[in-house]
Amino acid sequence: MRTVKLLILLTFLTVPTSISKAQDYEERGNQVTIRVSNPGRNGASLVRLQVVNSRIVRVEATAGDTFPQKQSLIIVPQKPFSDFRVDEEGADINITTADIKVLVNRHSGRILFKDKAGKTYLAEAAEGGKTLTPFTVPDREMGVDIAKVPDAWKHGFSWQARFDSPADEAFYGLGQHQAEEFNMKGLNEDLFQYNTKVSVPFVLSNKNYGILWDSYSYCRWGNPNEYLQLNRAFKLYDRRGKEGHLTGTYIDRTGKTLVRDEDSLYFEFDTPAASRLANAVEPGGIKNLPKGFSLNGSNVVYEGFLEAPENGNYHFMLYYAGYIKVYLDGREAVAERWRTAWNPNSWKFVVPLVKGRRTQIRVEWQPDGDVSYCGLRVARLLPEKEQGMISIWSEMSKDLDYYFIAGRNADEVISGYRTLTGKAQVYPKWALGFWQSRERYKTSEEIEATLAEFRKRHIPIDNIVQDWNYWKLENWGDHTFETSRYPHPQAMLDSVHAMHGRFMISVWPKFYSSVANYKELDRRGWIYHQAIEDDIHDWLGFPGSFYDAYDPEARKVFWRQMDENLYNKYNHGIDAWWMDASEPNIRDCTPMWYRKALSGPTALGTSTEYFNAYSIVNADAIYSGQRSVNPDQRVFLLTRSGFAGEQRYSTATWSGDIATRWEDMRAQMSAGLNYSMSGLPFWGMDQGGFCVENRYVAAQQEFDKTGVENSDLKEWRELQARWNQFGCFIPLYRTHGQWPTREVWNIAPEGHPAYKSIVAYDKLRYRLMPYLYSMAGWVHFNDYTMLRGLVMDFNGDDNIYDIKDQWMFGPSLMACPVGYYNARNRSVYFPRQRGWYDLYTGEFIEGGQSLVVDAPYERIPVFVPEGSIIPFGPEMEWSDEKQPELINLYVYEGRDADFQLYEDEGTNYNYEKGRYATIDIHYSEADKTVAFSKRKGSFNGMLKQRRFNIVAVNRDNPQALNLDSPAGKMVNYGGKAITVKLQ
Structure with a gap:
């Protein structure tokens, strides 16, 4: 029985542990270390469990005599925890908290995780549950700077963790992948970073637990063998x-x-x-x-x-x-x-x-x-039973290291993930608006003229993006504007801001070898040299390479160079950063071993060991850098790669240079859902696709000459319309791509159904701003997930586990995009736990059935579950144009409903100091009342008086969506609690 417990802090640093062969196990603070008596071939000789809190337990295993000393890139310091006990029961050593029980067999090292009622969450396979095979990094993967690599860096373990899994289990997460796969049960996924591919070492089960493994190397989910x-x-x-x-x-x-x-x-x-x-x-x-x-x-x-x-x-x-x-x-x-x-x-x-x-x-x-x-x-x-198991393989780590996270639902599991890896920031309010981008604006005149055209047409927009090559052709990495095309960058930025826009700029962690920034980094040993040694020239014809973001001092220099040439130089007028190619992408289409040689060795170890984590350390450089010089402006990063923990650096990810085809659009649906269910809350895509088929290019050229919409252009326009409809219901709403350009007036002329539909959904997005920004607050304060697979809200309905083209966008909108050309209807499944309302008509639909519903060119099906509250704000052309003095509050009856309205100053960090406000809104189905709580908190510029127009929708009173003048019950709200009886 445990007699002494020490309060310790779980930090980045893992302390070596050893116990004598005369001992079975040892307790030290919140760690329990077990010497395994019969590990078997390549089994673990030592197993260590660290109790992080009542629902999270860390498992480490090694085939060596001691655990390695190492630093985590993804885990943040944790609060002390001591509320658990350790018991011996036969061959098992049991660790019990208020919520879970972990059993470790002292002979085999096998681990079982159970809930407090004794039901098994997760059990390691009886045979081969943990294997650790000695691994030595091949010389060719270490690059030309192999002489810099200490011998200790070359050695580690390839490990595999295998767990039993019942037939009705479903798995989500693993990052963002492009094979239209959602439920990953029984499937395989290679986990590495590449353009269009984001790998995150986290998986979420419908059995209400998750596994986060602390490994940065190339990994495999499912079959551990190479193809x-x-x-x-x-x-x-x-x-x-x-x-x-x-x-x-x-x-x-x-x-x-x-x-x-x-x-x-x-x-x-x-x-x-x-x-x-x-x-x-x-x-x-x-x-x-x-x-x-x-x-x-x-x-x-x-x-x-x-x-x-x-x-x-x-x-x-x-x-x-x-x-x-x-x-x-x-x-x-x-x-x-x-x-x-x-x-x-x-x-x-x-x-x-x-x-x-x-x-x-x-x-x-x-x-x-x-x-x-x-x-x-x-x-x-593999035998089908084995293919259906949980199998995680890591090519190289110092030891096997994973975290078991339990919860009562998916949100609690993801909250546990963010407890370990860091809180997401409250992202800037403008980031939830519409972004316009293209590959690429070539002059400051194009930037200003494009934004001016949006304002002239009264089409809502917040952010305009400057993609790559604003620099002089041969000066990649000098972070300066080519003066012939951008003669007055400060004037350009001032013009964008005068039009109430925001400006995002692309910065790569890449440098041509001729530029001064490269030479400064290289003098300090912070450049990867393989590409230079091999005289690799990029598609513009120049040699260069990437900096070593794993070195903290290199990160400081990288930011300083950005600050001196872009941020501080232009009076902090750049609002956000587009961190492209952060895989890092030094050369496309190379074998895996050569990609490792190109991107290492790193300051922490070989690129074999640190293959997948570049984007998080690079994000740290910009986030920490900007906050150090301008602590009042919220940082926002968009990166092409992502990794566990990146949310703490105010970083979002987009799905890379995807193609412009219907199947590619469909693939983004499952890609974005699994990315979001990997615990990373902000994701987006190139709406309309990036790489364009020649037939669409030719169709646009023909139209420019003749004004004729041929069959390919007709399809192109419908594809763009459907993709923008889809994009309205994900966290980031951004259009981007190669030519033909993606400004709505370049897609189709005013009056065309594609034009009308794209503009309509853009305007709807801004009407939803109170709903959207409230969710942004929940992401930070409640560890919320905005883009939600149906399993997150309707677990237990067996029909929903692999629905990859419907999702909840927040608590109240089920988006059902159209992914096929010429489709004017689609099948929708309505989860059985709720009744449903058509967003547009208010028509009620019983849950637990599939129906074919209308999906005309102009709109996609969207449904609202009964027991929902949706606040709609005023029509706006940018996110802070108007205060939501009047909110049309749609209440969808049938069950009790709750909504917390969150507001703050939108662009600074005063929310960290408690300067924000919330209003809790509750609908009671039994009483037919809407109750507004006393407002909590305050901030500069807060509305002290406002109106809520309550629009009640029920199965007997359909109420079509009317955002201009809906009939409802008007409530004047001054911050005090008030209850309103609905008619």
């Missing part, structure tokens, strides 16, 4: 039935034909040209495509037969640039997909195959340019 080439997984036969290979047929645009044998489809990367490591490259790469054959405009077919060695569901990974389709046994396994050649994509699909049976395969590929990419691999087959 295999087809010839390693199957017997291959060519199109005539000859064993050993597939048949590849290449036909160029002139009709020239080449037929050859293909033992695999692995044209997935470009190899380094001048590297001392080039001789070590593995087989594959685009250099294995036919030499002297023009791929651009060609048609390529790979065909033959696969023979599976076992019955099972085979998980395939398709990698592609250009147009591609895959057929198996004559059926379309992958419908046509497209991606531009400089930014290939991957797509996963699962196919059941029968042992010994030949399955016809046909891959049809139209490459996009003479440099293009294509690959098809398959995961090693």
Whole structure:
């Protein structure tokens, strides 16, 4: 029985622990360390549990004799905790808090997590629950500065954690991925950072727990093995039935034909040209495509037969640039997909195959340019039970280290995640408005003229974005404007602000080797040198590399350079930062080992060990830097990569350079949901897509010449309309992309249904500002999640666990976007726990059913659950144009409802000093009353008197949405509690 408990602080630093072989376990403060008597092969010899609070327990395991000393990049200091007890019960050592019980078997080290009633949340697999395999970083991954790498940095463990999982369990999180997968149960995901791919080491279960693992290396969820080439997984036969290979047929645009044998489809990367490591490259790469054959405009077919060695569901990974389709046994396994050649994509699909049976395969590929990419691999087959388990694999860490987080619901689990990784900030109010961007505004005149056109047309907007290459072409990284195109940057910023806009600017952690900022960082040893050694030139033709953001002093210099050249230089007139390529993206389309060589070694260790965490340390540089020089202005960062804990640096993420196709739009739905359910609250995307198919470009060019809307332009405009409708109901509302440009008047002329719909949803977004900004307050104070998979609010309804194209945006709006061309209706599932109202008509719908509902061109279906309160504010053209003196308060009856209206000054940090106000609003279904609490708190500029127009909606009184003059019950509110009886 435990007799002494020490209050200690859980900090970044992990203290080495050892216990004598004569002891079973040792208690020290809030840590319990167990020596495992029979760890088995590659099992853990030591297991340490750290009780963080009543619902969070940290688990560390090592195959060594002591735990390593290390510093966490994601965990923040924790409050002392001692309210737990330790008991021995047979072979188990039990740790009990008020909410959970953790059992550790002293012989095997197996761990079980139970709730206070004894029901199991999570149990490590009885066999192989924890394995730690010694790992040594390959020399080629350490880069040209290998001499700087201490021997201790080269060694660690590859570990795998495996847990049992019942058939009805569902999993979410893992970051943002592009395969239209939502519930990750039984699926595989490689976890690394790349353009369009964000990997977060956190998973959330519908059983009301989460797992956060403190590892920064390349990881895998699901199958721990790398994907295999087809010839390693199957017997291959060519199109005539000859064993050993597939048949590849290449036909160029002139009709020239080449037929050859293909033992695999692995044209997935470009190899380094001048590297001392080039001789070590593995087989594959685009250099294995036919030499002297023009791929651009060609048609390529790979065909033959696969023979599976076992019955099972085979998980395939398709990698592609250009147009591609895959057929198996004559059926379309992958419908046509497209991606531009400089930014290939991957797509996963699962196919059941029968042992010994030949399955016809046909891959049809139209490459996009003479440099293009294509690959098809398959995961090693696992038994279905094993495939359905929780499996987390980390390539290299000092030890196995994860946190178990329990809760009564998903929100409590995510709150636990933010307890560990840090509070999200209250993001600036303007960030919830509309942002206009493009790739790219090329002059200050374009910036000012675009914003002026929004104001002229009275289209709401808050933020305009300056993307890359505002600098002189050869001066990437000097953080200065090219004077011929931006002659007076301060005047440009003043003009933007005079038009009530905000200005965001792109800054990469990248420097050309010729600029002074590069040379300053390089003198201090803070530049990655592999790209320089290999004479890699980017697409503009110049050599350069990235700085080492893992060094705290390098981060200070990086910020100082930004401050001197941009922030302080222009009187703090830059409102936000676009931190592009923060993966870091030093070169596209390279093998994984070479990406590591390009981005290391870091100040903390090899890039193999720290592969995924660059964006969080880079975010720290800007957040801490700006707050140090201007503590009164809220920091806002938008980054292309993300990692656990980034919310504490006021950082949001967007989904990268996605393509402009319907399937890519659909993929953003599940991508954004899983990102948000990874505990990171602010996410957005390039509305309309970034990379554009040639057919859309040609259609716009034809329209510019003739004024004719051809079929491709018609589709383009509908796609843009649907994407902007979708974008209204996510945290960040931003349009961006390559040409054709995405200003609404450049998408379609005024009066066109696309134009009208985009503007209508923009205006709706601003009407929702009291609702949106209240949620921004909840994100900070209550650890709230704005973009919510249905499981967060309707767990227990078995129909909702894999619905990836409907979600709750806050507590009261279920958005149901349209993801297919020419669709004018769609199926919607209404969770059974509530009745539902159509937002636009007020019509009531019973829950627990699927219905096909109208989805005309101009709008997407949106529904409100009974027991909801939605505050609508005034029509505005920017977020702080008007105070919401009159709020039309829609109350959707049928159940009790609550809403907390949150307000503060919008752009500063006074909320941290308690300068904010809340009004609690409660609707009682039994009494048919709306009660307004006494206002709590105050702030400068606060409205002391306001009106609420209460609009009651019930199944007998539908009440169509009317934001201008709805009939309701007017309430004058001066800050005192008041209760209103509804008629």
